[in-house]
Amino acid sequence: MIDNADLRECAVKTDxxxxxxxxxxxxxxxxxxxxxxxxxxxxxxxxxxxxxxxACGLTIPVAPGIAPGSGPGHLxxxxxxxxxxxxxxxxxxxxxxxxxxxxxxDVVARGNFSTVDSDGKLLxxxxxxxxxxxxxxxxxxxxKIKVDGVESRVYPVKDYRFVxxxxxxxxxxxxxxxxxxxxxxEPLPVKAKAPEAEKTAKAANQFVHKARQVLMEExxxxxxxxxxFSGMPDLPSFGEAFKLTPAAIAAYPMYRxxxxxxxxxxxxxxxxxxxxxxxxxxxxxxxxxxxxxxKYADAAGEDGDFDGKVKALEDLDKYIPRLLDLKPxxxxxxxxxxxxxxxxxxxxxxVPFLLHSRLTLGEGxxxxxxxACALGSLGAMPATSIMPLALAHAxxxxxxxx
Amino acid sequence: MIDNADLRECAVKTDxxxxxxxxxxxxxxxxxxxxxxxxxxxxxxxxxxxxxxxACGLTIPVAPGIAPGSGPGHLxxxxxxxxxxxxxxxxxxxxxxxxxxxxxxDVVARGNFSTVDSDGKLLxxxxxxxxxxxxxxxxxxxxKIKVDGVESRVYPVKDYRFVxxxxxxxxxxxxxxxxxxxxxxEPLPVKAKAPEAEKTAKAANQFVHKARQVLMEExxxxxxxxxxFSGMPDLPSFGEAFKLTPAAIAAYPMYRxxxxxxxxxxxxxxxxxxxxxxxxxxxxxxxxxxxxxxKYADAAGEDGDFDGKVKALEDLDKYIPRLLDLKPxxxxxxxxxxxxxxxxxxxxxxVPFLLHSRLTLGEGxxxxxxxACALGSLGAMPATSIMPLALAHAxxxxxxxx
Numbered sequence: 001m002i003d004n005a006d007l008r009e010c011a012v013k014t015d016x017x018x019x020x021x022x023x024x025x026x027x028x029x030x031x032x033x034x035x036x037x038x039x040x041x042x043x044x045x046x047x048x049x050x051x052x053x054x055a056c057g058l059t060i061p062v063a064p065g066i067a068p069g070s071g072p073g074h075l076x077x078x079x080x081x082x083x084x085x086x087x088x089x090x091x092x093x094x095x096x097x098x099x100x101x102x103x104x105x106d107v108v109a110r111g112n113f114s115t116v117d118s119d120g121k122l123l124x125x126x127x128x129x130x131x132x133x134x135x136x137x138x139x140x141x142x143x144k145i146k147v148d149g150v151e152s153r154v155y156p157v158k159d160y161r162f163v164x165x166x167x168x169x170x171x172x173x174x175x176x177x178x179x180x181x182x183x184x185x186e187p188l189p190v191k192a193k194a195p196e197a198e199k200t201a202k203a204a205n206q207f208v209h210k211a212r213q214v215l216m217e218e219x220x221x222x223x224x225x226x227x228x229f230s231g232m233p234d235l236p237s238f239g240e241a242f243k244l245t246p247a248a249i250a251a252y253p254m255y256r257x258x259x260x261x262x263x264x265x266x267x268x269x270x271x272x273x274x275x276x277x278x279x280x281x282x283x284x285x286x287x288x289x290x291x292x293x294x295k296y297a298d299a300a301g302e303d304g305d306f307d308g309k310v311k312a313l314e315d316l317d318k319y320i321p322r323l324l325d326l327k328p329x330x331x332x333x334x335x336x337x338x339x340x341x342x343x344x345x346x347x348x349x350x351v352p353f354l355l356h357s358r359l360t361l362g363e364g365x366x367x368x369x370x371x372a373c374a375l376g377s378l379g380a381m382p383a384t385s386i387m388p389l390a391l392a393h394a395x396x397x398x399x400x401x402x
Numbered sequence: 403m404i405d406n407a408d409l410r411e412c413a414v415k416t417d418x419x420x421x422x423x424x425x426x427x428x429x430x431x432x433x434x435x436x437x438x439x440x441x442x443x444x445x446x447x448x449x450x451x452x453x454x455x456x457a458c459g460l461t462i463p464v465a466p467g468i469a470p471g472s473g474p475g476h477l478x479x480x481x482x483x484x485x486x487x488x489x490x491x492x493x494x495x496x497x498x499x500x501x502x503x504x505x506x507x508d509v510v511a512r513g514n515f516s517t518v519d520s521d522g523k524l525l526x527x528x529x530x531x532x533x534x535x536x537x538x539x540x541x542x543x544x545x546k547i548k549v550d551g552v553e554s555r556v557y558p559v560k561d562y563r564f565v566x567x568x569x570x571x572x573x574x575x576x577x578x579x580x581x582x583x584x585x586x587x588e589p590l591p592v593k594a595k596a597p598e599a600e601k602t603a604k605a606a607n608q609f610v611h612k613a614r615q616v617l618m619e620e621x622x623x624x625x626x627x628x629x630x631f632s633g634m635p636d637l638p639s640f641g642e643a644f645k646l647t648p649a650a651i652a653a654y655p656m657y658r659x660x661x662x663x664x665x666x667x668x669x670x671x672x673x674x675x676x677x678x679x680x681x682x683x684x685x686x687x688x689x690x691x692x693x694x695x696x697k698y699a700d701a702a703g704e705d706g707d708f709d710g711k712v713k714a715l716e717d718l719d720k721y722i723p724r725l726l727d728l729k730p731x732x733x734x735x736x737x738x739x740x741x742x743x744x745x746x747x748x749x750x751x752x753v754p755f756l757l758h759s760r761l762t763l764g765e766g767x768x769x770x771x772x773x774a775c776a777l778g779s780l781g782a783m784p785a786t787s788i789m790p791l792a793l794a795h796a797x798x799x800x801x802x803x804x
Contacts, residue, residue, distance in 0.1 A: 004485055007468060359744070361432045363773065377752075377772070379782040381466055388467025392750045399748050400464055401471035401484065402491040402630065 001388050002079050002241045007400060011243040016329035016394040018244075018289045019280070020386075022077060023316055024070070024255075025298025026335025027351040027370060029342055031306055038297075038306060038341060039352060039369035042313040046320035047333065047354075051368040055360045055393075057378025058350035058370070059386060061337050067346045073336030074258045076383035078238055078291075087261060088173060088230020094163045095257030097155045104232045107171045107200055111154070111162040112179070113138065113221035120186045120223075125179065126160045127221040135160060138221055145210045150203040157253070164207065164226060172197035175229040178208060187225050204229070237263040242391060247283060249276045250293035259291055273315075277322055284326055292323075301339030302346075309341050330394045331356045333368070334386060350380050357393040403790050404481050404643045409802060413645040418731035418796040420646075420691045421682070422788075424479060425718055426472070426657075427700025428737025429460075429753040429772060431744050433708055440699075440708060440743060441754060441771035444715040448722035449735065449756075453770040457762045457795075459780025460752035460772070461788060463739050469748045475738030476660045478785035480640055480693075489663060490575065490632025496565045497659025499557045505634060509573045509602055512630045513556070513564040514581070515540065515623035522588045522625075527581065528562045529623040537562060540623055547612045552605040559655070566609065566628060574599035577631040580610060589627050606631070639665040644793060649685060651678045652695035661693055675717075679724055686728055694725075703741030704748075711743050732796045733758045735770070736788060752782050759795040 001007035028038035061068045061076050062083065071092050072082030090108040094100055102108060113135055115124040139162050142154040150168040157163055174197040178187045190208070192201040204226060211224045239246050240263070248259030248266045251273070256266045265287065269279040273294050280292055294316050300308035324331065338349035352373040365372045374380070378389070391397040403409035430440035463470045463478050464485065473494050474484030496502050496510040504510060515537055517526040541564050544556040552570040559565055576599040580589045592606040606628060613626045641648050642665075650661030650668045653675070658668045667689065671681040675696050682694055696718050702710035726733065737753040754775040767774045776782065780791070793799040 001465065001468070006485065006488060007465070010468070359431065361434065361437050375777075377776055378466070379460075379776070381782075385466035388465060389750070390467075392467040392469065397467060397469065397750070399469050399471050401474035401488065402494050 002236055003081065003084070008241055010398045010400050011241070011391060012396055012398050013243045014394070014396050016288065016396060017284075018330040018332070018390050018394050019323060019326070019328040020077065020289070020291050020332045020334060020390070021294065021323065022074065022291065023294045023297050023313070023333065023335050025301045025337060025339025025346065027338030027340070027349050028301065028309065029338070029340035029347070029349060032342065037370050038301070038309045038313060040367075040371070042310045042317070044313060044317040044368060046317045047368040048366065050320060050324075050333070050356055051354050051365050051372065053360060053362045054354040054356040055363065055378050056352070056354045056365050056368070056373045056376025058373050058380045059334060059353045059383035060350050060380060061383045065348045067348045068337045069346065070254055070336055071258060074255065075262070077334055077336060077386060078262050079241070079384050079387035080235060080262065081384060085233070085235050087233045089228025090163065091230040091233050091261070092254060092257055093157060093161070093228070094155070094165065095260045096253030097157060097163055098253070100155055100163065100165070102165060102232060104234070105167070105171065107166045107173045107229055107231055109164045109204070109226040109230075110228045111164045112225045112227070113160045113162070114187070114223050114225050115220050116187070116223045122180065122183045122185060122187060124220070125183070125225065130160050130220055132156065132159055135162065135221065138215065138218070141214050142211055142224075145207060145214065147203045147206050147210070149199070152203070152207050160221070166200060166203055168203070170196070171200045173200070173229040173231045175201055175204060177227040177229070179225040179227050187223065190226065233261055235262055239263055242289070242387060243396070244289040245287050246289040246291065247287040248291045249279050250291070251276060252293065252295055255293045264291060273319065277319055280323070281326065298339045301341050302344060304341050304344030306341035309339075329357060330390045332386060332390060334383070351383070353378065353386065355386070355389055355393060359393055404638055405483065405486070409790070410643055412800045412802050413643070413793060414798055414800050415645045416796070416798050418690065418798060420732040420734070420792050420796050421725060421728070421730040422479065422691070422693045422734045422736060422792070423696065423725065424476065424693065425696045425699050425715070425735060425737050427703045427739060427741025427748065429740030429742070429751050430703065430711065431740070431742035431749070431751060433744065439772050440703070440711045440715060442769075442773070444712045444719070446715060446719040446770060448719045449770040450768060452722060452735070452758055453756050453767050453774065455762060455764045456756040456758040457765065457780050458754070458756045458767050458770070458775045458778025460775050460782040461736060461755045461785035462752050462782055463785045467750045469750045470739045471748065472656060472738055473660060476657065477664070479736055479738060479788060480664050481643070481786050481789035482637060482664065483786060487635065487637050489635045491630025492565065493632040493635050493663070494656060494659055495559060495563070495630070496557070496567065497662045498655030499559060499565055500655070502557055502565065502567070504567060506636070507569070507571075507573065507634070509568045509575045509631055509633055511566045511606070511628040513566045514627045514629070515562045515564070516589070516625050516627050517622050518589070518625045524582065524585045524587060524589060526622070527585070527627065532562050532622055534558065534561055537564065537623065540617065540620070543616050544613055544626070547609060547616065549605045549608050549612070551601070554605070554609050562623070568602060568605055570605070572598070573602045575602070575631040575633045577603055577606065579629040579631070581627040581629050589625065592628065635663055637664055641665055644691070644789060645798070646691040647689050648691040648693065649689040650693045651681050652693070653678060654695065654697055657695045666693060675721065679721055682725070683728065700741045703743050704746060706743050706746030708743035731759060732792045734788060734792055736785070753785070755780065755788065757788070757791055757795060761795050
């Protein structure tokens, strides 16, 4: 409904509260031996009971067959058509840096410290995965670089990663990347994909050239590579579109970044889900919508660790009562995408979803997993549908049309 | 298929006949005690038996989460994307007035007689709900008003409601409403939302000003308020798009209006559903498509009367054999939206749907309600899909492409 003014006009401000719990990589696929998915295998007394009192379904993050990254996966849950609103990797990374100054007109890129040999040929794309302690002083040195006619600024991210921000007039993000994605060859020069990006390409190449000089004496981090050049994404405000005062609670920078891009208030929280739940309780009176992010199901799935993902889901299940203690008017459990352990990667599989409210009395579904949710009343639906459904069940959506 | 010329070309004229029975507000939601919906609770021997021989599914009127008004709800069933074809409240009201002269270039508004105190502050938005006997002579008086450069005409609707039609050159419906939607303050002036609407705004304000003078001595109806300014909606013809000679049978003006907007022939009928069924039998030879409207399920749902809605559905069920006696090639039972008694309002819930023809032999569904239809072969689909399905089952839709 974000892109339709008539539907947006239906949203009304009320006191009711919505919690969206995103279990990253929630959906899975059957284990070849047991033929049961991670969700089917896990012991989930709280989620299963909740499914029995909820409206259930499956969400399709982008389109059938498409495995989304975290960006499109979350944008869809937030109600944004992920095929229309595309966020560059650099912007995503930049928004995850606390305190970054990134505004319209800037161009940012994701940077890696890397290792090249004496011929300039790539030995290690991640400079031996040097730690933040080693990379932070190098970022400080890189900030002394002067580029002609453009202001460059480097922000450390984590370990071997940083964000480069270029600021100046007439910049464009229509640029190719320097990472050749394989070893033994030289990093590529930045090329303009459009005439208006020539100035930015020149500045980026000059920055890389000067960075190599600055880093020349380093053993591991003796060069940098740049990827995902992007300008500031211009998305409609989530809060304005849905008439909400939204807050995001996420321990990981990328998810804080995604929430910031759509204009949510990103709350300070600790390093794990327990801290996130405490933050939710502490700040529950201040907002009417909360996005709270649980990372560990995806992390185990990406590692191909079936049992680890089962365990991560069981750990999440134990938190459900503490979330329901707040008595939100609408409580949703969703995933940004599936991460089946048998694939060890994000996948295209539709993701189990439940929505609980006083209006959902249950529909004969007694478990929260892929097969059960497929029989739910919500059916298989675009992930962009969950926000209108949440508003409807929270009494925040007036009738459309006379 | 209305907006796609290639698909429209597939439609072929044949002798087969289609009946679309719209049970207004058909879908519901579980009663908190029994956990059964109105349709599940009702004794519906005819509809349940018919479902067993039909293709079943759920229709989504506008989009997930969106509760539609009657306008978008019906337009979708007629095959029109309700987000593209938006009909203003004034036009909807105007089309329900028998014999109204409303054409392209006119601007109409829904009018209320209202009560203000001696300071002009609103006491009653509906003038004590005065009856048609009292309001008709007042409309006659309002028709003596002369507005500079624009012709004004008032049509009584029912009780405290009327339609104002403005006719002249260079009119626009980009206008704000005068109803402040609360008491104790003065009605608002009409404001132009675009420069081209300045002339119309001036005319509307002058009409209101003169109406107050005309009505000054009235105790209750001593002013008027105007809402929902709209020009003549310009929709493609239903009959031309689907190559049908369609007729509408509806006792209530708004539904006759909706049928007229899409170009259906609106048949004269009586005041209740029994009269509508008689009209259908009497005129069955004259048309190949019939839209017949049943109001009472929605009315009870809107009143929050669960038992009343159950009764209304049971009453409708008794008419099914008389409709099937006509042996239509395609018989559909649909709803424009759900009206769960527990909400006492239109809702977003997908609506049960069945399509019966000689090609539908049943699919193991033994009842006509929300949960059973969710398992039907048609699945949950946009309400705009039912017309192509009807044409297909009636042998009126040729193959698309070679």
